[in-house]
Amino acid sequence: MLTLRATFSPVAHLLPNPTEWGIESHVSTIAIAITTLWLILGSGYVLRTKKDGNVYDLGGIPIVTAWTFFTKRWDFLCGHFANTGGRMFRFRVMQHRVIALTGEQSRKIFFNNHSLDISEGYRILLGGIPNLEDIDISKEFETKRQEEIKRILMLFRSDRVAEILPTLLHDLNQRMLGWKKEGKMDPFNEVYDLVFQMTVRLATCRELAEDKAAVTQLSGHYWNLEKSGTPVSVLLPWFPGSAKKRKGKATMALYRMLGSYVELRRNASTPTIDTIDHLIGQGLSDNVVISTIMAVVFAGVVNTGVNACWLLLHLGANPTWKARAIEEYAALVDKHTDTISTEPLHKRLAAVPISAWENELPSIDLIIRENVRITTPAAALRRNLVKEFMVDDVVIKRGDFLLYSMGGLHMDPNIYPDPSKFDPNRYVAGRAEDRKEALAFVGWGAGRHPCAGMKIATLELKLILALMLLGYEYELVDGSGKSLESLPQPDRNDLHHVRCLHDRSADGMFRLIFVHRRVH
Numbered sequence: 001m002l003t004l005r006a007t008f009s010p011v012a013h014l015l016p017n018p019t020e021w022g023i024e025s026h027v028s029t030i031a032i033a034i035t036t037l038w039l040i041l042g043s044g045y046v047l048r049t050k051k052d053g054n055v056y057d058l059g060g061i062p063i064v065t066a067w068t069f070f071t072k073r074w075d076f077l078c079g080h081f082a083n084t085g086g087r088m089f090r091f092r093v094m095q096h097r098v099i100a101l102t103g104e105q106s107r108k109i110f111f112n113n114h115s116l117d118i119s120e121g122y123r124i125l126l127g128g129i130p131n132l133e134d135i136d137i138s139k140e141f142e143t144k145r146q147e148e149i150k151r152i153l154m155l156f157r158s159d160r161v162a163e164i165l166p167t168l169l170h171d172l173n174q175r176m177l178g179w180k181k182e183g184k185m186d187p188f189n190e191v192y193d194l195v196f197q198m199t200v201r202l203a204t205c206r207e208l209a210e211d212k213a214a215v216t217q218l219s220g221h222y223w224n225l226e227k228s229g230t231p232v233s234v235l236l237p238w239f240p241g242s243a244k245k246r247k248g249k250a251t252m253a254l255y256r257m258l259g260s261y262v263e264l265r266r267n268a269s270t271p272t273i274d275t276i277d278h279l280i281g282q283g284l285s286d287n288v289v290i291s292t293i294m295a296v297v298f299a300g301v302v303n304t305g306v307n308a309c310w311l312l313l314h315l316g317a318n319p320t321w322k323a324r325a326i327e328e329y330a331a332l333v334d335k336h337t338d339t340i341s342t343e344p345l346h347k348r349l350a351a352v353p354i355s356a357w358e359n360e361l362p363s364i365d366l367i368i369r370e371n372v373r374i375t376t377p378a379a380a381l382r383r384n385l386v387k388e389f390m391v392d393d394v395v396i397k398r399g400d401f402l403l404y405s406m407g408g409l410h411m412d413p414n415i416y417p418d419p420s421k422f423d424p425n426r427y428v429a430g431r432a433e434d435r436k437e438a439l440a441f442v443g444w445g446a447g448r449h450p451c452a453g454m455k456i457a458t459l460e461l462k463l464i465l466a467l468m469l470l471g472y473e474y475e476l477v478d479g480s481g482k483s484l485e486s487l488p489q490p491d492r493n494d495l496h497h498v499r500c501l502h503d504r505s506a507d508g509m510f511r512l513i514f515v516h517r518r519v520h
């Protein structure tokens with residue numbers, strides 16, 4: 001008679017035979033326990049973290065080891081660098097090998113090596129950016145990256161930005177009027193909305209930017225896509241789960257929506273200075289126009305949103321720097337506009353020339369630099385697409401992925417003492433902490449891929465800050481309305497919003513909100 005033992009499982013022969021239930025079953029149970037323990041200890045030994053020359057191979061079952069890389073990236077990097085004594089380490093994301101670099105020499109290679117591709121790194125390891133294969137027109141979208149970067153730089157040339165400046169300020173003012181004269185707000189929602197509005201104005205056309213419902217709809221598709229990079233969708237990209245479907249749907253919805261505005265502008269009788277018209281005017285196909293808009297939106301919204309929020313938070317918690325910033329803005333307005341003007345603030349700010357915004361706000365430049373340092377996300381990603389090379393005697397094969405923890409660099413106490421402290425004076429002559437090592441500050445990228453939006457993002461931040469500091473009084477309070485004693489740290493695992501650590505207190509209320517009162 002066949003029993004349960006008649007299977008091909010290697011542990012099946014250890015299973016108790018129901019007909020022999022009794023003393024023998026105890027023996028078998030013990031045998032199972034011993035085998036399981038042996039398997040756990042054995043696999044733990046085989047899969048343990050091992051040093052191989054100058055690099056550590058992370059142990060464990062690859063999918064399990066890599067899981068927190070997707071769910072808690074900051075903790076993943078800090079934890080493994082702590083365990084390896086700050087040395088380079090390797091792990092697997094499915095079939096891919098990922099090497100986490102550290103140190104000055106590796107950093108120089110990471111940011112400068114010509115074999116390393118930036119798009120592939122983010123496309124495969126991040127997932128939450130539009131994968132144009134999802135809408136099956138990838139070939140048409142394969143425009144060369146360099147051409148795209150050139151187009152983006154051209155879009156934000158000073159003369160174009162000067163023309164659009166009054167409209168940007170008008171948009172911000174309109175949105176801020178929605179906050180009422182005084183009240184409370186969650187900066188991580190409201191300030192993000194300001195940034196999204198500016199991005200739409202900068203990247204598309206008037207018909208879209210001035211239709212609030214359409215901007216909200218676009219923002220919904222954007223966030224659906226941004227958040228679709230779940231561990232399952234990245235680790236198992238072929239798995240037809242809800243994240244994959246959501247991503248495909250959001251990509252299609254974004255593409256269709258932007259496409260309808262490109263068509264609208266293509267059929268318009270008179271061209272305007274708006275971005276879509278500018279791109280159409282260069283003879284580009286609809287798909288290239290749409291991919292350029294998407295590149296601007298995806299490169300810009302999160303980074304600029306995070307920085308706009310945290311600038312206001314840091315200044316809210318640092319009265320000395322806030323007072324200095326207000327003084328600098330007031331001097332700018334006095335110098336460039338009519339001092340007895342009764343025009344509303346946003347109109348007076350619109351009269352300040354771009355060159356003054358760029359060159360006459362030195363303290364605010366320090367404040368922004370410090371803010372970018374503290375909020376820089378966990379890691380930059382690359383893929384070696386060309387030929388094998390070495391980093392610190394470790395072979396980087398063709399196809400390998402590399403990551404560099406920009407956040408770790410910016411929080412390194414050997415470079416930036418007391419790194420969590422908001423201290424814009426770190427950069428002034430005499431201290432110059434950001435020059436202690438090569439590329440010690442990478443908040444705007446470095447080497448082969450510096451941020452193509454640095455100038456426009458800095459201007460956006462300065463505009464929001466000017467309207468908030470000159471137009472409002474605000475303070476930071478907790479959910480029960482009490483002034484905050486100290487500013488919580490940014491949650492660097494939260495790649496989308498970088499909200500505060502422990503954002504909600506035990507009673508579910510936000511730990512941090514703004515109480516604001518409009519004064520101008």
Ligand code: HEM
Pocket residue numbers: 118149152295296297299300301303304307372380381442443444445446448449450451452453454456457458
């Ligand atoms: C405060 C806001 C911003 C910050 C802190 C920021 C930061 C960065 C950083 C650190 C990189 C380098 C990433 C890497 O090396 O892997 C980068 C690249 C880039 N950024 Fe920004 N960025 C901001 C806003 C923007 C905006 C508004 C745009 C769009 C106009 C933009 C466009 C780009 C592009 C296109 C690249 C890639 C450049 C290349 O591939 O060569 N960024 N940014």
